[in-house]
Amino acid sequence: MSRTSTTTRDRVRDGLGQDADRPDGTPKVTGAFAFSSDLHARGMLWGRTLRSPHPAARIVSIDTSAAEAMAGVTTVVTAADVPGKATYGLEHADQPVFASEVVRYQGEPIAAVAAEHPELAVRAIEAIEVTYEVLEPVTDPERAMEAEPIHPDGNVFRHLPLRHGDIEATGEVVVEGTYEVGMQDQAFMGPESGLAIPADDGGVELYMSTQWLHVDRDQVAACLALPPDQVRMTLAGVGGAFGAREDVSLQVHVCLLALRTGRPVKMLYSREESFFGHVHRHPARMWFRHHADRDGHLVKVEARLVLDGGAYASTSSAVIANAVCFAGGPYRVANAHIHGYAVRTNNPPCGAMRGFGVVQSCYGHESQMDKLADALGMDPVELRLKNALKPGDELITGQIITGTAPVREVIEAAVAHPLPPEPSDDDPAIALPGGAGLTAERSDVHRGVGFGVGIKNLMFSEGFDDYSTAGVLLELDGHGQPIATVHCASAEVGQGFVTLAQQITRERLEVEQVMLRPADTAIGSAGSTSASRQTWMSGGAVELACDAVREALFERAVAHGHLALDDAEHPLFDLRDGQVVEVGGSGSIPLVDLLEEGPIERTEVHRHAPTDPLDQDGQGNAHVSFAFAAHRAVVDVDPDLGVVRVVQVATGQDVGRALNPRAVVGQIEGGIAQGVGLAVMEEIVLDDGRVRNPSFTDYLIPTALDMPEVLATVIEQPEPGAPFGAKGVGEPPTISSTPAVTAAVRAATGLELPRVPIHPEDIALASAHDG
């Protein structure tokens, strides 16, 4: 397509490689930016969902008559009112729009109401009478594999075996461990919300914060028995996502209410409801056995990984694939034997969260690498360097790494950062573990340093037809100046795709003014804003569309005789300083002149290189590209109290190329915050399937006092095949930061700590026991 090379030209203001400003920055600091929860329509009703209080029950009866009779309550809907398909789901449509016979998790929707005021909607929900026959929930995934199916589709979402090399191979040094990961929540700040407006054609317009407009639309349309083009979705301001908005939450409910009432309906989850309204990170129970020779070369990795997928499938089958494929870590492992299971239980459904399956296995393999280093009497960093993957190496899936793999470089960059000063008596009390609680004694504080390295696949794997669509319109504005307008359904969730789309367009078309149309379903799908994929996928689509516009400009120039076609050679044209020029020639024509005869608009679809499914041994070229990061964490721990302060996290991260360095740093720091959170704070506490802490009072995420100093180095090795050489940067910071912090706490305490998050009692009780 492209006839000219892509290089960063600093003369393009806010082009690629520069700290371009966000187009939505100013409205976000003044309060003018419209998030989905800020939307309002004249005559709007408020929707609300009735949810099951039980993790497992049979529904004996539902009586909505009292709610329907309430003044100000416009409608009540249940499963009986769903006109189309009764179920939805990202990969398998196994989740009912409303439960009608069986309830499979606490918080499962049973009914929805629309009322004139949100408080009336709450009261209407309370007035619905549901009689349940409460059942014993199946909450242990190991038991669930053997138990009576709790769903017609069975209790195992996927069993994925992986056999690589000689599965009987053994090493001279063998270490073994069992590790657990608790259920983490994405805890985005902007709660689920959307506004549905019934349309004159019998369809519906939905303004929604989501990660993937088109799959939402398709699921809504199927459940409402509407053709997809009668469900028109527009992205409304998204207050963070991190995977939690990839599945449908209120989309079907709010559209159904709007169609039933013929009025606009807004739904907005409370924070408590949000904890029940979206999928979480899969809890994991993992057994690993690592074999190495005496010199520390890995010989074999064995593992059994069990992920609790909760009540419905969501993306469980892809999550377990990631966990299995990367169970060996970013290391050369000649032999591997792994079994992964994603299992259905009566716990809350789990699906996508930043790091997607790799977070769990990375915590396991990195814990093992430390154990192995200990058994070998080797420095843990040296052990990792010795086994670090490099280009041309083979993964345990049999796939050869054909792109960049700067594993050694990210490790060296992480450890090259200076360590923080040793704790001193001059430190203010608030800097001690326990923080604002001011609980730790300075003399009791122990420092520890830990290390972790991770690998993450970028974009969708296993043969999925992964693509993005973008349109670019180039025209003259009212003052005769060129202006480009980009149209792409890529969901901006905070990561900065809107900035990047402008940067790419400025760079490729040399225009200062770049506008963005709202992301909506009037154009083709951009795929999900997940899997670190939008820079590559939608960035690539914008690039292709820009290049198609360039081609059209060049053709115009030739057609008008401004530039000559050289028969011998394909002509080389370029855009420079507002002119279309002949490369190596003298011909040129101003862009503005070419646009005088009318605008140019092109829409292009971008696909990454195809991938293959995994075979029966978990082998195949299933992934597109890989990104790596290493983290070194420093913690202070008061073992008596069990409180931890993460003092510093230093990192090296493989980014391919930093297209907006300031935004890359933001992703790294934000990702590390979520990794630190999983290590020492964040867990949805379950008691027999019931969520015990659905609030920010009890589900703690890092505050500014909890966050360590972050020192980051980006490693730039342009990735072949990637638009502009850039790799996605969102996930790697979340993956290996967790094991790094855990290792640091182990180093500070000498405890085994085989589970994250590490709670104070895990340290304090074990310390008391040891002492």
Place this chain on the structure above:
Amino acid sequence: MSDPDPTPTEPTPVPDPEAYELTINGRTRSVPSAWLGESLLYVLRERLGLPGAKNACEQGECGSCSLFLDGVLVNSCCVLAADATDARIDTVEGLADGDQLTDVQQAFLDAGAVQCGFCIPGLITTVHDLLDRTPTPDQLEVREAISGNLCRCTGYGRILQAVEDVRARREAAG
């Protein structure tokens, strides 16, 4: 929305209708026929077309709804609107002077402190409050002052940078 409509929720059949007035960003606004159980955050957002203060928890835990009540920083989700009739209410919408951003707002942009932005109005008001009360805070004081404002995107690094930039600039300007 194709036709964004900032008009407040229409008068609705509510349990206990009663009109009252609020003074917001120097203007007196009438709140007609509102239910007295409504929080100040709800009334601003849903009745008066001022959605700048955000609603991440509505339980006093996240700071996204921060605004000034008689000059004191509060979580507006925990204030009843009808209790604020005698107070001066200043929201994030009132900070910038037309197109002229405050130094704090500009510093947030320059430092790259904004991602999804949901926490940002609360943080901007909190940082204004901090720097007005404590013009030269040290790092830990800044961290403590903003620790009631949860941000899930940034890890706070660029936000701390923005605060430091404003502090330094104000100090240099005397």
